[in-house]
Amino acid sequence: MVQKNEEYIVDIIDNGIDGEGIAKVDGYTLFINGTIKGEKVKALVLKANNTFGFAKALELIEKSPDREEPICPAYNRCGGCTLQHMSYEAQMRFKEEKVKKTLSKFLDSGTSFKSLNGVEFEPVIGMGIPYNYRNKAQYPCQNGKIGFYSPRTHSLVENDNCLIQDEEADRLAKYAFKVLTDLGNDCYDEKEKTGILRHIMTRVGKNSGEQMLVVITNSKELNNKEEFIKELTTKFPNLKSIVQNINEKDTNIIMGKKCITLYGKDYIVDTLGDYKFKISPLSFYQVNPVQTEALYNAAIDMAELKENVTAFDLYCGIGTIATFLSAKCKKVYGVEIVPEAIEDAKENTLLNGIDNIEFRCGAAEEVIPKMYEKEGIKADVVFVDPPRKGCDQVLLDTIVKMSPKKLVYISCNVATLGRDLQYLTQNGFELLKVQPVDMFPQTAHCESVCALKLR
Numbered sequence: 001m002v003q004k005n006e007e008y009i010v011d012i013i014d015n016g017i018d019g020e021g022i023a024k025v026d027g028y029t030l031f032i033n034g035t036i037k038g039e040k041v042k043a044l045v046l047k048a049n050n051t052f053g054f055a056k057a058l059e060l061i062e063k064s065p066d067r068e069e070p071i072c073p074a075y076n077r078c079g080g081c082t083l084q085h086m087s088y089e090a091q092m093r094f095k096e097e098k099v100k101k102t103l104s105k106f107l108d109s110g111t112s113f114k115s116l117n118g119v120e121f122e123p124v125i126g127m128g129i130p131y132n133y134r135n136k137a138q139y140p141c142q143n144g145k146i147g148f149y150s151p152r153t154h155s156l157v158e159n160d161n162c163l164i165q166d167e168e169a170d171r172l173a174k175y176a177f178k179v180l181t182d183l184g185n186d187c188y189d190e191k192e193k194t195g196i197l198r199h200i201m202t203r204v205g206k207n208s209g210e211q212m213l214v215v216i217t218n219s220k221e222l223n224n225k226e227e228f229i230k231e232l233t234t235k236f237p238n239l240k241s242i243v244q245n246i247n248e249k250d251t252n253i254i255m256g257k258k259c260i261t262l263y264g265k266d267y268i269v270d271t272l273g274d275y276k277f278k279i280s281p282l283s284f285y286q287v288n289p290v291q292t293e294a295l296y297n298a299a300i301d302m303a304e305l306k307e308n309v310t311a312f313d314l315y316c317g318i319g320t321i322a323t324f325l326s327a328k329c330k331k332v333y334g335v336e337i338v339p340e341a342i343e344d345a346k347e348n349t350l351l352n353g354i355d356n357i358e359f360r361c362g363a364a365e366e367v368i369p370k371m372y373e374k375e376g377i378k379a380d381v382v383f384v385d386p387p388r389k390g391c392d393q394v395l396l397d398t399i400v401k402m403s404p405k406k407l408v409y410i411s412c413n414v415a416t417l418g419r420d421l422q423y424l425t426q427n428g429f430e431l432l433k434v435q436p437v438d439m440f441p442q443t444a445h446c447e448s449v450c451a452l453k454l455r
């Protein structure tokens with residue numbers, strides 16, 4: 001039986017869903033972060049449960065040709081990136097395999113599906129320069145420091161220059177933190193429930209250059225706001241919006257519901273393709289705009305739209321997909337649960353001179369059954385882009401009843417995607433195509449777009 005603190009020489013036989021290396025010791029599974037399939041390592045067991053345990057690689061005995069030296073000095077401590085030790089080509093191969101393996105597991109166990117045979121599985125769309133791609137960062141503030149949490153903890157890791165964030169926004173956050181603390185604003189202490197600063201959030205329009213800074217505080221209190229605003233706007237001329245967000249709750253949710261605009265606009269504008277989008281602090285906006293365009297284009301191509309169709313954009317955020325669809329459809333309906341995002345979405349139609357989209361605010365699983373059953377509104381093509389937990393069962397049931405000719409499913413979590421595809425393929429739909437898109441280089445996350453048609 002494998003015991004804590006014992007050392008073993010093991011072969012890494014696979015990489016798990018989060019990129020972790022997997023080894024076996026007499027049938028007992030060890031998960032070893034930072035190792036790559038094909039490597040041989042000396043590992044120290046850190047935790048041993050009954051059937052599996054966690055170990056740390058002490059020595060690399062045989063290295064994978066896919067191994068690369070991580071360029072971030074905080075990589076081994078920070079919880080942000082998990083694949084920087086792999087070449088970018090290997091990261092893409094890993095993601096493609098992860099999507100394929102997970103989907104075939106779900107679809108093989110379904111009665112209507114025997115394998116991914118017959119489904120067009122496209123190679124992952126990767127990024128030319130897979131660094132500094134993020135347009136949004138949320139930095140915890142703790143004990144006089146700003147940084148990121150180490151994996152599965154609230155211990156702070158400082159990092160002078162995060163390599164996946166926008167470079168200037170990264171500097172903006174750190175400078176804002178220094179000025180705020182110099183002006184007498186202490187960090188919030190989670191145990192004592194004292195102090196002011198909880199997080200600093202930055203958002204940048206990668207195409208427009210506009211920057212937003214959100215200071216997340218534990219109460220309304222924020223000292224010396226005027227000096228803070230003057231200092232920041234002098235140093236960062238592209239800073240178009242400074243917002244204070246108040247989060248009085250004792251949970252892991254970063255932002256509260258209340259926003260106070262301290263300077264400039266209460267939103268920034270960015271462009272995607274030919275369109276402009278207004279984005280406010282509480283609205284969702286895809287974090288990697290280069291890959292977002294590739295994702296949306298792939299999704300819209302998959303729908304093979306004809307001009308006179310009605311489309312639904314469900315989980316629509318600020319209406320980006322609906323906007324891209326508007327030129328190709330007779331009518332588009334967008335549904336989203338966050339009221340601020342729907343406000344942005346409505347203004348975005350005005351900003352882009354579009355008059356064939358109607359937005360509704362509410363849970364898709366409540367709004368769509370009402371639209372379909374009570375108002376008789378039906379879609380020819382449905383796009384869904386749910387959060388990580390996937391689609392609600394009531395929504396899937398309504399889509400099955402409504403029977404749109406085409407369904408395009410965009411997902412950031414292949415496990416819930418597999419679950420929902422299993423249901424859909426057992427209930428009248430056929431899966432035609434899967435296109436993974438690398439929205440989150442250096443991490444194990446992968447976005448996928450799937451095309452389904454009514455059988």
Ligand SMILES: C[S@@+](CC[C@H](N)C(=O)[O-])C[C@H]1O[C@@H](n2cnc3c(N)ncnc32)[C@H](O)[C@@H]1O
Nearest residue numbers: 284286315316317336337338363364385386387
């Ligand atoms: C992955 S984002 C996609 C947003 C948008 N399609 C885009 O590309 O920017 C998921 C969105 O679903 C929204 N959401 C979460 N649960 C929802 C629900 N039950 N009904 C409708 N929208 C929901 C979130 O607020 C978020 O805006």
